[in-house]
Each structure stands twice: as C-alpha cells, then as structure tokens.
Amino acid sequence: MAVIEAQQVTKRYPRVTALDGLDLTVGDGVTGLVGANGAGKSTLIKILLGLLPLTSGRARVFGHDVATDGATIRALVGYMPEHECLPADVSANDFVVHMGEMSGLPHPAARERAADVLRQVGLAEERYRPMGGYSTGMKQRAKLAQALVHDPRLVLLDEPTNGLDPRSRDDMLALVRKIGTEFGIAVLVTSHLLGELERVSDHVVVLDAGRLLRSSATTDYLHTTGTLLVEVLGGRRETEQLVQALVGAGVVAAVAGTMVEVEAADSSAHDTVRDLTVELGLGLVRMQERHHHIEDVFRDEEAGRVQPV
Numbered sequence: 001m002a003v004i005e006a007q008q009v010t011k012r013y014p015r016v017t018a019l020d021g022l023d024l025t026v027g028d029g030v031t032g033l034v035g036a037n038g039a040g041k042s043t044l045i046k047i048l049l050g051l052l053p054l055t056s057g058r059a060r061v062f063g064h065d066v067a068t069d070g071a072t073i074r075a076l077v078g079y080m081p082e083h084e085c086l087p088a089d090v091s092a093n094d095f096v097v098h099m100g101e102m103s104g105l106p107h108p109a110a111r112e113r114a115a116d117v118l119r120q121v122g123l124a125e126e127r128y129r130p131m132g133g134y135s136t137g138m139k140q141r142a143k144l145a146q147a148l149v150h151d152p153r154l155v156l157l158d159e160p161t162n163g164l165d166p167r168s169r170d171d172m173l174a175l176v177r178k179i180g181t182e183f184g185i186a187v188l189v190t191s192h193l194l195g196e197l198e199r200v201s202d203h204v205v206v207l208d209a210g211r212l213l214r215s216s217a218t219t220d221y222l223h224t225t226g227t228l229l230v231e232v233l234g235g236r237r238e239t240e241q242l243v244q245a246l247v248g249a250g251v252v253a254a255v256a257g258t259m260v261e262v263e264a265a266d267s268s269a270h271d272t273v274r275d276l277t278v279e280l281g282l283g284l285v286r287m288q289e290r291h292h293h294i295e296d297v298f299r300d301e302e303a304g305r306v307q308p309v
C-alpha cells in the first residue's frame with residue numbers, strides 16, 4: 001500500500017489556487033518535496049493531515065481518506081510545522097511529554113518516549129531548559145522530537161532546515177536521513193532548496209505553482225549525461241592541445257573552463273582520452289562522467305526543454 005496517494009487534489013483559497021489537480025504517490029523511505037515559496041507544499045501537508053479541506057480530488061494516507069479519517073491519520077503521522085510554534089517558558093521535556101499525552105500515551109509512557117526522542121534528536125542535555133532560550137537549531141530539534149513522540153509510521157517535515165546555519169543544516173539533514181533509514185519511518189520533507197533534498201531523499205517530487213512538475217527517484221535526476229570531464233596538468237595550452245588531438249581523432253570535444261568536455265557515447269571515448277594524453281605527454285589529473293543535479297533538471301524544465309511529467 002502506498003504511504004500517500006493523491007488524485008486530482010485541488011485547493012483553492014479565495015484569491016489563489018494553491019494546488020491544481022495534483023496526482024501523487026509517495027512510498028516508503030525519504031521523499032523530498034521541492035518547490036519555490038508559495039508552490040503549495042504547506043497546503044499539501046495540511047491536507048494530508050486532514051486539517052484543511054480539499055476543494056476537489058481525493059487523498060489517502062495509509063489508505064485512510066483525508067476528508068473523513070483525519071483523526072486516524074494524525075495518530076499514524078507526525079508533523080513538524082514550518083513556523084515557530086514553541087511556548088517560550090516551557091522546557092522541551094515538558095512540551096514533548098505533553099504532546100505525547102495529547103496523542104494518547106499514558107503519562108509514564110509519554111515521559112519515557114520523550115526522553116528517547118529528545119536524545120535521538122540531540123537535545124538530551126538541554127531538555128529541562130525553557131525553549132525560549134534555545135537557538136534556532138535547538139528549536140527545530142524540539143519540533144522534530146514532538147513529531148516523533150507517538151511512534152508515527154510517517155513524518156511530514158515542513159522546511160526543517162529553515163533558518164539554520166550550514167552546520168546545523170547538515171546535522172538536521174543527517175537526522176532526517178536517519179529517521180527514514182535507521183528508524184524505518186517514512187518521511188515527506190519539504191524544502192525550497194533542491195540541493196539539500198538531493199542529498200537525503202530516495203525520491204524527489206517537484207511542485208511548481210500547485211502543479212506536479214516531476215516525481216522521480218533521486219537517482220533518475222542524477223543520471224549521467226554522456227559527457228566526460230577531463231582535466232590535465234598545466235594550463236590553457238595543454239587543455240587546448242588535448243582538444244585539438246581529440247577532434248583530430250574524430251571525438252567531439254571542447255574547452256570548458258579549466259576542463260575538457262568530451263562527448264562520450266560509449267566507453268571508447270575513455271580509451272581515446274587516455275591514449276592521447278599519453279601520446280602528447282600530458283599528465284591526466286582526472287576523467288569523470290558528468291552528472292545532472294536536480295537543479296539542472298529544474299532549470300531545464302523551467303526553460304520548457306523537458307516536458308513536465
């Protein structure tokens with residue numbers, strides 16, 4: 001059974017259509033939901049939690065209909081909201097225990113789970129301090145802990161890296177990955193930064209103005225391009241020398257900055273590059289396949305060069 005299934009989901013606010021006929025299937029593992037500000041990510045999350053009514057269409061989470069089974073869904077799903085929502089004068093411990101009890105755990109079990117999840121997110125030592133004094137990174141961790149306290153099967157994480165410095169961002173992304181792999185909880189994580197989701201997601205969904213632009217395994221975005229990038233010792237003269245020799249051997253090649261870009265339909269291009277660098281007495285520094293990054297795909301699609309799925 002799919003974790004999330006959405007069919008023709010449309011959500012209209014009085015002035016704007018936030019989601020427009022969205023079809024989507026999300027499975028286990030970590031799924032990244034990417035889109036610019038206003039693309040409809042938070043709206044989709046609130047619909048999936050049964051907190052916001054759909055205008056039309058249908059969505060199910062673990063087979064439960066969001067329109068009628070919101071409470072059942074929320075018992076199975078953890079939610080980390082985007083915006084600051086923590087009471088300043090309450091400790092992370094008291095807050096997470098309270099959230100556990102709100103989800104139906106008896107007090108002793110809620111206390112035990114709170115201690116576990118706060119340790120898992122790296123807030124073991126600071127958990128008795130009021131959250132008003134926390135850094136942004138600590139607040140994000142406290143929000144994450146409350147999403148995990150009731151042992152959900154799926155967590156919806158809305159922009160968990162928002163406002164974090166590079167180091168805290170890396171730590172948060174590592175935690176997100178760990179939740180999806182070691183803890184075995186399905187994760188839907190949003191971001192407007194494509195690069196960071198590429199690092200932690202098994203699958204990436206791209207939303208653009210409420211429409212599905214693309215939904216693919218992360219590895220599909222990172223497919224090789226049939227282009228080799230070659231670097232040789234020296235400078236411009238050596239690079240041009242290699243390009244000339246390659247073109248002379250019938251290979252399509254061009255200078256690209258400090259590298260040589262070589263069209264490589266099959267593995268024979270590798271051999272030609274290797275043989276020619278030896279022949280010319282050039283030092284081969286590296287030869288690698290060029291990969292697409294999600295940014296490239298997104299740019300291509302924006303430019304209309306790739307048809308949206």
Ligand SMILES: Nc1ncnc2c1ncn2[C@@H]1O[C@H](COP(=O)(O)OP(=O)(O)OP(=O)(O)O)[C@@H](O)[C@H]1O
Pocket residue numbers: 013014015016017018035036037038039040041042043044082
């Ligand atoms: N309660 C609301 N009433 C009216 N319009 C809304 C409401 N909530 C969101 N919108 C609008 O719907 C569109 C999608 O918003 P949404 O918050 O879902 O996008 P998002 O991708 O999560 O972006 P962000 O990262 O900025 O939150 C935006 O144009 C937004 O202004």
